[in-house]
Amino acid sequence: MAADGTPQPPHRSVDRHESFPQREERVLERWREHDVFAESVRRREGAPPWVFYEGPPTANGRPGAHHVLARVFKDIFPRYKTMQGHLVERKGGWDCHGLAVEIAVEQQLGFTAKSDIERYGIAEFNAKCRESVFTYLEDWNRLTERIGYWVDIEDPYRTLDNDYVESVWWALKRLWDKELLYEGNKVVPYCARDGTALSSHEVAQGYKDVDDPSVYVRLQVTEGNAVIEPGDELLVWTTTPWTLVSNAAVAVDPDLTYVRVRSGDEVLVVAEAAVDRLLGGEGTELVSSFTGAELADVRYAAPFPFIASEAYGPRGHTVLLADFVSAEDGTGIVHTAVAFGEDDFRLGREYGLTVVNPVRLDGTYDERIGPYAGRWVKDADDDLVEDLRSRGRLFRAERHHHSYPHCWRCGTPLLYYAKPSWYVATSRLRDRLLAANEDVTWHPPHIKHGRFGKWLENNVDWAISRERYWGTPLPVWRNGAGETVCIGSFAELEELSGVALTDPHRPYVDDVEIPSPTGGEPLR
Numbered sequence: 365m366a367a368d369g370t371p372q373p374p375h376r377s378v379d380r381h382e383s384f385p386q387r388e389e390r391v392l393e394r395w396r397e398h399d400v401f402a403e404s405v406r407r408r409e410g411a412p413p414w415v416f417y418e419g420p421p422t423a424n425g426r427p428g429a430h431h432v433l434a435r436v437f438k439d440i441f442p443r444y445k446t447m448q449g450h451l452v453e454r455k456g457g458w459d460c461h462g463l464a465v466e467i468a469v470e471q472q473l474g475f476t477a478k479s480d481i482e483r484y485g486i487a488e489f490n491a492k493c494r495e496s497v498f499t500y501l502e503d504w505n506r507l508t509e510r511i512g513y514w515v516d517i518e519d520p521y522r523t524l525d526n527d528y529v530e531s532v533w534w535a536l537k538r539l540w541d542k543e544l545l546y547e548g549n550k551v552v553p554y555c556a557r558d559g560t561a562l563s564s565h566e567v568a569q570g571y572k573d574v575d576d577p578s579v580y581v582r583l584q585v586t587e588g589n590a591v592i593e594p595g596d597e598l599l600v601w602t603t604t605p606w607t608l609v610s611n612a613a614v615a616v617d618p619d620l621t622y623v624r625v626r627s628g629d630e631v632l633v634v635a636e637a638a639v640d641r642l643l644g645g646e647g648t649e650l651v652s653s654f655t656g657a658e659l660a661d662v663r664y665a666a667p668f669p670f671i672a673s674e675a676y677g678p679r680g681h682t683v684l685l686a687d688f689v690s691a692e693d694g695t696g697i698v699h700t701a702v703a704f705g706e707d708d709f710r711l712g713r714e715y716g717l718t719v720v721n722p723v724r725l726d727g728t729y730d731e732r733i734g735p736y737a738g739r740w741v742k743d744a745d746d747d748l749v750e751d752l753r754s755r756g757r758l759f760r761a762e763r764h765h766h767s768y769p770h771c772w773r774c775g776t777p778l779l780y781y782a783k784p785s786w787y788v789a790t791s792r793l794r795d796r797l798l799a800a801n802e803d804v805t806w807h808p809p810h811i812k813h814g815r816f817g818k819w820l821e822n823n824v825d826w827a828i829s830r831e832r833y834w835g836t837p838l839p840v841w842r843n844g845a846g847e848t849v850c851i852g853s854f855a856e857l858e859e860l861s862g863v864a865l866t867d868p869h870r871p872y873v874d875d876v877e878i879p880s881p882t883g884g885e886p887l888r
């Protein structure tokens with residue numbers, strides 16, 4: 365007892381020669397002996413719960429020092445809440461899926477491309493992935509105990525387990541029912557030979573200096589406005605003529621000055637800053653000048669006739685205003701192919717242009733591109749330029765020496781390419797996310813409206829699909845007629861397909877067909 369009567373812990377002398385690690389081992393031994401963690405949970409039975417699930421690490425790699433810090437935080441709060449009287453069952457977990465696992469197995473098997481996996485067999489490949497995911501489980505369990513992290517590793521959740529996969533299907537079905545799950549496009553650097561998108565890190569490894577065409581194209585105005593007349597020609601520049609068949613619109617800077625200049629019988633439209641470079645010494649006459657903003661909505665005829673304006677929606681083949689246009693190279697009017705550029709894609713989304721991608725996954729044109737169908741797009745460049753020349757649509761063609769990204773694996777020039785991907789429409793919940801953030805107490809406080817708040821404000825829809833092998837399969841079945849169903853449980857799948865899955869992974873799930881509700885082709 366202290367002088368004021370409060371109880372004091374019994375005095376224990378401290379061994380001043382014992383090393384800290386030794387002392388820690390002694391404490392851990394006592395915790396083991398008395399099963400202290402389990403007991404601390406048992407003593408709170410019936411108390412109000414405070415729920416904690418471990419954000420699961422991947423056990424196909426060794427734990428490192430950086431895992432310790434996060435686990436200290438994951439330990440402090442459950443202990444604190446337990447001390448406050450809550451029942452805190454800490455559910456451990458293991459992330460068993462994903463690219464990290466696949467890449468480790470690919471390296472082990474000496475694979476360099478997705479086609480290697482297809483040849484080897486998806487079932488066999490996924491079996492190898494499954495075998496590999498707990499390689500370092502013992503190391504993890506040792507680390508967990510050694511750092512005194514209290515978490516239930518006896519009964520963890522594992523992302524490869526059927527009931528976990530089914531819970532993800534349940535969540536996706538809820539999103540589907542709220543119309544928050546949709547298929548959209550994303551422009552990615554893409555190797556058509558390997559059939560894979562490359563990360564920015566991979567792209568950076570493959571730049572090569574190459575000669576590409578540098579082409580100036582005339583786009584004839586079909587519907588003018590106060591400053592532009594029908595028959596005027598908008599000049600655009602590109603080093604990828606193969607994308608001109610997919611021209612959807614052109615972009616100008618609203619604040620930049622543009623001019624109409626007469627050159628012989630023609631009136632050309634370019635940025636004022638580009639006139640001398642493009643038309644210097646050609647006996648041109650300035651007709652009028654205006655801002656880019658005044659060009660908005662002007663309509664023009666597409667450089668190639670393969671895809672109609674209507675396919676892109678009401679704003680197809682019109683002048684749009686953008687924030688990425690400059691007159692430093694080119695003409696100040698930017699050819700926009702929504703499926704083949706990141707800026708193009710963003711602008712297209714802003715203006716509601718439909719994404720039309722006439723290039724197959726193997727990098728060849730599809731049947732929509734008439735005489736060019738079946739050709740590798742980069743090989744079509746020269747013929748497309750001649751095509752423009754023969755129709756009087758070419759202003760100038762040169763060669764342009766520049767640095768262009770190539771695949772680091774196989775040397776193929778990369779295409780910026782719109783690939784379909786499934787998204788969760790998180791941007792539609794932005795206001796609620798921001799409101800919820802206001803109720804969060806952040807340490808340090810500047811994160812709240814800084815890094816995290818900014819991230820929420822600029823939130824873009826979450827791309828959840830990967831065209832890979834070892835992961836939770838997306839529970840969407842559909843057919844060519846557009847009939848689509850999202851499945852929320854194994855029981856629902858069995859009811860609709862008659863198939864009871866024992867393993868929901870690929871390739872088994874790929875074989876499950878659901879009969880069409882209207883008697884059409886089956887949904888897959």
Ligand SMILES: [Zn+2]
Pocket residue numbers: 555556557558771772773774775776
């Ligand atoms: Zn490649």
